[in-house]
Amino acid sequence: HLQLQESGPRLVKPSETLSVTCTVSGGSDSDTYYWAWIRLPPGKGLEWIGNFYYTGNPYYSPSLKSRVTISADTSRTHISLNLTAVTAADTAVYYCAANVGTSGIDVWGQGTTVTVSS
Amino acid sequence: DIVMTQSPLSLPVTPGESASIACRSNQTLRHINGYTYLDWYLQKPGQSPQLLIYLGSDRASGVPDRFSGSGSDTDFTLKISKVEAEDVGVYYCMQALQTPFTFGPGTKVDIK
Numbered sequence: 001h002l003q004l005q006e007s008g009p010r011l012v013k014p015s016e017t018l019s020v021t022c023t024v025s026g027g028s029d030s031d032t033y034y035w036a037w038i039r040l041p042p043g044k045g046l047e048w049i050g051n052f053y054y055t056g057n058p059y060y061s062p063s064l065k066s067r068v069t070i071s072a073d074t075s076r077t078h079i080s081l082n083l084t085a086v087t088a089a090d091t092a093v094y095y096c097a098a099n100v101g102t103s104g105i106d107v108w109g110q111g112t113t114v115t116v117s118s
Numbered sequence: 119d120i121v122m123t124q125s126p127l128s129l130p131v132t133p134g135e136s137a138s139i140a141c142r143s144n145q146t147l148r149h150i151n152g153y154t155y156l157d158w159y160l161q162k163p164g165q166s167p168q169l170l171i172y173l174g175s176d177r178a179s180g181v182p183d184r185f186s187g188s189g190s191d192t193d194f195t196l197k198i199s200k201v202e203a204e205d206v207g208v209y210y211c212m213q214a215l216q217t218p219f220t221f222g223p224g225t226k227v228d229i230k
Contacts, residue, residue, distance in 0.1 A: 036219075038167075045224040046159075046167065046210055051217070059217040062119070095166060101179070103214065104157045104172030111166055 002027030004096045004109035012116050018083040022096030034099045037081045039092035086116045120213045124222035130230040131201045139225045141194040141211035155215040158196045162207040
């Protein structure tokens with residue numbers, strides 16, 4: 001079955017670029033999945049960052065659109081999140097997730113904590 | 119963006135009793151295809167969120183039948199019958215009708 005594993009630097013300096021990678025394993029028929037990045041800032045609720053299908057264009061949250069890029073490699077084993085010009089407000093646990101069933105986000109990675117600090 | 123609200127934001131529960139969480143959207147979540155794109159998630163302490171309910175009332179695979187979702191258009195309810203200690207955590211509703219998908223603020227459920 002599909003498994004997702006996030007990885008990336010735990011500490012990023014303000015104004016720099018946050019880069020997190022999601023390694024995809026297992027699963028099949030990936031053209032029908034949608035992939036998403038979601039984050040959980042400390043003391044706050046879940047926030048949708050963006051999502052995409054392999055066969056379509058990505059959708060980004062308007063509040064992050066000018067700074068975020070989600071992409072996948074040609075082997076479809078890695079999905080990347082890049083967030084530029086980060087501030088302390090971008091400190092969060094970042095989750096890679098996927099919809100593989102009828103509806104709903106039914107597969108989640110374990111999350112990776114990223115702290116923005118000098 | 120569709121705005122999601124939840125109530126209550128904090129819910130102490132007694133094991134064995136029932137609990138309900140309300141979720142409201144500021145516009146209908148019913149698609150022209152007839153489906154209602156409202157999900158419920160539970161994030162247990164120290165864990166990733168997990169899908170409980172999708173399309174308003176369909177239980178996800180492996181979810182105990184003490185969890186049920188109901189409602190339509192803009193008003194929804196998650197009911198937990200006979201709450202167990204393992205049900206503690208933060209419950210979120212999320213609309214998946216249109217991007218950006220948006221979550222409610224979360225309801226923290228803990229044991230009295």
